[in-house]
Each structure stands twice: as C-alpha cells, then as structure tokens.
Amino acid sequence: MSEKLTLIVQISDLHIKANGRLSYRQVDTGAALRQAIDTLNALQPQPDLVVLSGDLVDFGHPQEYQALRAALQQLKPPFRLMPGNHDDRQALREAFPDHVYLQTGETLNWRASVNGVTLLALDSSVPQQPWGYVDEAQLNWLETELSRQPQQPALVMLHHPPFHCGIGHMDRQRLRNPEALEAIVARHPQVERVLCGHLHRSVQVRFAGTLACSAPGLSHQVAFDLSENAPAHFVMEPPGFLLHRWHPQQGISTHLCAIGDYRGPYPFYDKNGLID
Numbered sequence: 001m002s003e004k005l006t007l008i009v010q011i012s013d014l015h016i017k018a019n020g021r022l023s024y025r026q027v028d029t030g031a032a033l034r035q036a037i038d039t040l041n042a043l044q045p046q047p048d049l050v051v052l053s054g055d056l057v058d059f060g061h062p063q064e065y066q067a068l069r070a071a072l073q074q075l076k077p078p079f080r081l082m083p084g085n086h087d088d089r090q091a092l093r094e095a096f097p098d099h100v101y102l103q104t105g106e107t108l109n110w111r112a113s114v115n116g117v118t119l120l121a122l123d124s125s126v127p128q129q130p131w132g133y134v135d136e137a138q139l140n141w142l143e144t145e146l147s148r149q150p151q152q153p154a155l156v157m158l159h160h161p162p163f164h165c166g167i168g169h170m171d172r173q174r175l176r177n178p179e180a181l182e183a184i185v186a187r188h189p190q191v192e193r194v195l196c197g198h199l200h201r202s203v204q205v206r207f208a209g210t211l212a213c214s215a216p217g218l219s220h221q222v223a224f225d226l227s228e229n230a231p232a233h234f235v236m237e238p239p240g241f242l243l244h245r246w247h248p249q250q251g252i253s254t255h256l257c258a259i260g261d262y263r264g265p266y267p268f269y270d271k272n273g274l275i276d
Contacts, residue, residue: 006115006246012053012197012215018063032219053197054084054159065095084159118154130173132160146188157195163205169232182208192252216240
C-alpha cells in the first residue's frame with residue numbers, strides 16, 4: 001500500500017444549464033460551478049482526483065454537456081464523471097469521448113485506483129425516472145471488483161442514496177434495492193465509505209458496517225423539512241463539497257467543505273497566548 005496521503009474530492013448535483021439559463025428560474029448553476037472550480041484549484045495540497053457524483057446537467061441536453069465540458073477545462077486536478085437521474089448516458093458519452101471509462105457498457109460503471117485507494121462507481125440512474133436502481137449485472141461487477149484486492153481500502157459510489165434521510169419527497173426517490181447493495185458491502189470490510197449525491201444535503205448514515213455519506217449540492221440545497229409530506233422545495237444555503245482524506249496509518253476522514261467567501265482566517269493566539 002502506498003504511504004502517500006490521498007485526497008478525493010466529491011462534488012455533486014451541478015445541474016448545469018446551457019446559454020446562461022437559470023435552473024428552476026432561480027439558480028445560476030454555471031456561476032456556482034465556476035466558483036467551485038476556483039475553490040478546488042486553490043486547495044493545498046491539490047486533490048488527487050475530483051469525482052462528480054451525478055446530476056451533472058439539468059435536462060440531459062447536448063448543449064448542457066458542452067457547457068459543462070467548457071467549464072471543467074479550467075479545473076486543475078483530474079476528474080471523473082458519474083451520471084444521475086437528470087443525466088442522459090449517451091449525451092454524456094458523446095460530450096466526453098476522451099473519458100474512455102464512459103464508453104463501454106450500457107450502464108456507466110467504472111473502477112479507478114488512486115494511490116492505493118480503490119474507487120468503484122455504480123450507475124444508479126434509471127432513464128426518465130427520479131429514483132435509482134442497480135441491476136444484477138452491476139451488483140455482480142461490484143462483488144467481483146471488491147474481491148480483487150480485499151486489503152485495499154475502497155470507496156463505493158453511486159448517485160442515489162441507499163438509505164432514508166427523513167425528507168419525505170427525497171426518500172421516495174432513493175435507491176430502490178438498497179438491500180442488495182448492503183449485502184455486498186457488508187461482505188467486504190475494506191469499504192471505507194458508500195458515497196452518493198442526489199439529496200442536495202450532507203447526510204451521514206451507518207450502512208452495512210461502514211459509513212454512507214451524501215454530498216451537498218454545488219449550488220442549491222433541498223429544503224430541510226422532515227415532515228412526511230413536506231413540499232419539494234429548495235433553498236439557497238451555502239454550497240459545498242466533501243473531501244475524503246485517506247492516510248495509511250490514520251485511516252479515512254471526510255470533511256464537509258463550504259464554498260464561498262467568508263471572514264477570516266483569524267489567529268487564535270497572539271504573542272501573549274490565547275486571545276482574550
């Protein structure tokens with residue numbers, strides 16, 4: 001196993017529009033992505049990889065993917081793409097022909113190894129549906145890949161959460177067969193995280209003996225309302241991303257990072273000690 005510190009950034013739910021259009025007539029998702037790219041480019045040390053965990057664009061239109069591709073040309077770290085329920089697999093493939101991991105198979109599953117950490121992406125999108133599903137072939141692929149290097153830490157990633165979050169309208173759009181995924185992950189203790197998007201909120205849940213985490217939205221967030229019949233609303237809470245830090249001796253930690261300009265940093269101490 002590599003002794004190198006590994007940093008994996010996860011951004012999610014970009015909902016990019018074409019020609020500067022606003023998502024839901026309110027949200028400038030293009031500007032939000034540009035701000036996120038500036039933030040990621042300024043990180044020190046730089047991430048080893050940025051994973052975009054679905055809902056890359058708003059309606060799956062080719063023009064939206066071209067806008068996404070143009071913006072991502074400014075991102076310094078390498079990146080990989082995953083589809084969500086707002087995406088169109090074929091349009092995504094055509095917009096990123098150089099991303100060879102997207103070009104094989106009906107579903108867009110892929111494997112990567114970054115400094116001794118295995119990343120396994122499952123395509124949970126179902127055409128024309130908001131909810132998610134992973135079929136038997138995908139589950140067999142996941143089982144096989146996890147069995148290849150059982151001593152190597154792994155991140156399993158999909159767009160749809162395999163857990164309830166308590167926000168009723170989002171729980172009705174979660175992964176439809178979480179028990180099948182749970183059974184596989186439970187057999188492979190090297191899985192350090194199960195990562196998802198879709199919720200537009202940061203949520204952590206114990207799942208299959210490990211931790212499942214959802215990333216916040218890159219621009220707008222789902223309104224925090226735990227009423228069973230709460231309306232499907234969004235709010236302009238601060239955007240953010242997850243940074244997964246792996247060290248061979250220290251294990252993995254996941255940081256929720258805000259995007260935007262905030263006051264500080266300020267010192268805790270001056271020449272006299274702790275500032276009073």
